[in-house]
Amino acid sequence: MSKAGALDLASGVGGKIEKNQVLSAVEKYEKYHACYGGEEEERKANYTDMFNKYYDLVTSFYEFGWGESFHFAPRWKGESFQESIKRLQHFLALQLGVKPGQKVLDVGCGIGGPLREFARFSSTSVTGLNNNEYQISRGKELNRIAGVDKTCDFVKADFMKMPFSDNTYDAVYAIQATCHAPDAAEIEIGDGLPDIRSTSKCLEALKQAGFEVIWEKDFAVDSPLPWYLPLDKSHFSLSNFRQTAVGRFLTKNLVVALEFVGLAPKGSQRVHDFLETAAEGLVEGGKREIFTPIYFFLARKPESDSQ
Ligand SMILES: C[S@@+](CC[C@H](N)C(=O)[O-])C[C@H]1O[C@@H](n2cnc3c(N)ncnc32)[C@H](O)[C@@H]1O
Numbered sequence: 001m002s003k004a005g006a007l008d009l010a011s012g013v014g015g016k017i018e019k020n021q022v023l024s025a026v027e028k029y030e031k032y033h034a035c036y037g038g039e040e041e042e043r044k045a046n047y048t049d050m051f052n053k054y055y056d057l058v059t060s061f062y063e064f065g066w067g068e069s070f071h072f073a074p075r076w077k078g079e080s081f082q083e084s085i086k087r088l089q090h091f092l093a094l095q096l097g098v099k100p101g102q103k104v105l106d107v108g109c110g111i112g113g114p115l116r117e118f119a120r121f122s123s124t125s126v127t128g129l130n131n132n133e134y135q136i137s138r139g140k141e142l143n144r145i146a147g148v149d150k151t152c153d154f155v156k157a158d159f160m161k162m163p164f165s166d167n168t169y170d171a172v173y174a175i176q177a178t179c180h181a182p183d184a185a186e187i188e189i190g191d192g193l194p195d196i197r198s199t200s201k202c203l204e205a206l207k208q209a210g211f212e213v214i215w216e217k218d219f220a221v222d223s224p225l226p227w228y229l230p231l232d233k234s235h236f237s238l239s240n241f242r243q244t245a246v247g248r249f250l251t252k253n254l255v256v257a258l259e260f261v262g263l264a265p266k267g268s269q270r271v272h273d274f275l276e277t278a279a280e281g282l283v284e285g286g287k288r289e290i291f292t293p294i295y296f297f298l299a300r301k302p303e304s305d306s307q
Contacts, residue, residue: 004060004063004064005064006064006254006258007263008060008063008064009060009061009063009064009251009254009255009258009264010060010255010258010263010264010268011060011263011264012059012060012063012138013057013060013061013264013265013267013268013271014056014057014265014267015055015056015057015059015060015132015133015134015135016056016133016134016137017053017056017057019265020265020266022057022265022266022267022268023265023266023267023270024267025053025056025057025267026057026267026270026271026274028053029050029053029054029057030270030274032046032050048131048158051131051132052131052132052133055132055134055135056132056134057267057271058271058275059111059132059134059135059138061271061272061275062110063111063138064242064251065242065243065247065248065251066243067082067085067113068110068111068112068113068116068142069085069089069110069113069114069117069175070110070111070113070176071085071088071114071175071176071293072176072227072228072230072293072294073085073087073088073227073294074088074219074220074223074224074227074294075223075224075225075227075229076224076225077224077225079225080239080240081229081230081237081239081240081243082239084225085113086117088175088294089114089117089118089121089175090117090121092114092118092173092175093118093121093122093124095298096171096173096298097171098122098124098170098171099122099124099170100122100123100124101123101124101125102122102124102125102170102171103124103125103126103127103168103169103170104118104119104122104124104125104126104127104169104170104171104172104173105126105127105129105164105168105169105171105172105173106118106126106127106128106129106172106173106174106175107129107159107172107173107174107177107178108129108130108159108174108175108176108177108178109128109129109130109135109139109154109177110128110130110135110139110177111135111138111139111142112128112138112139112142112143112152112154113142114175115127115128115139115152116142116143116146116148116152118173119148119151119152120146120148124151124170124171125151125152126151126152127152127153127154127155127169128152128153128154128155129154129155129157129159129162130154130155130156131156131157131158131159133156136154136156139154140154159174159177159178176293179293199216199218199292199295202295202297203216203297206297206299210301210302211299211300211301211302212299212300212301212302213297213298213299214298214299214300215297215298216295216296216297216298217295217296217297218292218294218295218296219292219294219295219296220286220289220292220293220294220295223294226286226287227286227292227293227294228282228283228285228286228287230243231243231279231282231283232283233245233248233283248276248279251272252269252272252276255268255269255272256269
């Protein structure tokens with residue numbers, strides 16, 4: 001379970017947005033989406049503003065309900081949710097074949113949960129790239145607490161315009177982040193996505209960019225437990241209580257109370273509501289096998305380019 005408490009949740013809603021501007025940020029964020037009349041072109045043109053508003057609004061909810069790593073994972077029977085999250089991070093380090101001391105880039109790093117685990121597991125130095133200032137400030141604090149602040153850092157930049165020269169890093173990974181790229185319902189609005197694209201389009205884009213794809217697989221296909229299980233209201237787990245139907249009901253009421261007494265900014269309940277809508281959309285998309293957040297690929301630059 002996450003270490004963040006109710007007061008962290010309340011004080012974090014809105015991130016770097018002024019507390020009295022949170023409600024209008026929620027309204028502006030909702031208006032980007034088709035179900036509120038938003039146009040695709042406007043979403044693409046304003047994707048930085050859209051996803052920054054989204055992450056300012058939701059980060060403390062994610063941390064409260066999900067922990068320090070903001071992604072899904074394939075999961076074995078008997079494995080806890082947090083174990084499955086860490087196993088995926090270890091798997092990525094092994095797939096990338098990194099060696100102690102190497103420099104690694106985490107693209108779209110959230111508050112750095114994956115990069116801390118990756119760095120500790122592989123003894124590498126990991127830089128997190130993120131365009132959200134609030135998440136970077138949280139990540140720096142958590143790096144310090146975890147004792148990896150000497151070897152791991154953050155860079156604030158848009159991953160569509162990376163500020164690094166070629167071969168700065170020995171390896172690069174991204175976990176559930178490039179879905180926010182602008183060139184490419186419920187899941188879109190509740191997860192800050194501009195427009196969802198198919199796995200075949202991702203593969204095609206990789207090849208067109210000149211990468212050699214070593215292997216790819218949708219882990220959703222044969223994960224013994226479905227990736228959406230933590231969000232499925234019919235599933236109960238004590239170790240993951242905050243994600244269950246009862247836990248979410250209590251969180252909702254907690255947010256209503258915190259907003260009422262002024263500890264959480266106005267608009268906090270609206271954020272909880274759109275996250276709830278997203279959770280339902282994700283479970284539905286997972287059950288109908290029309291959406292996956294755990295499509296994996298391993299690719300490399302062709303030999304001649306990587307010298
Ligand atoms: C779902 S979160 C995943 C975070 C992290 N990979 C994890 O698993 O904890 C997506 C992340 O991508 C970042 N992001 C989205 N679009 C970005 C962009 N254009 N440039 C840099 N970061 C971006 C967001 O700020 C957020 O941190």
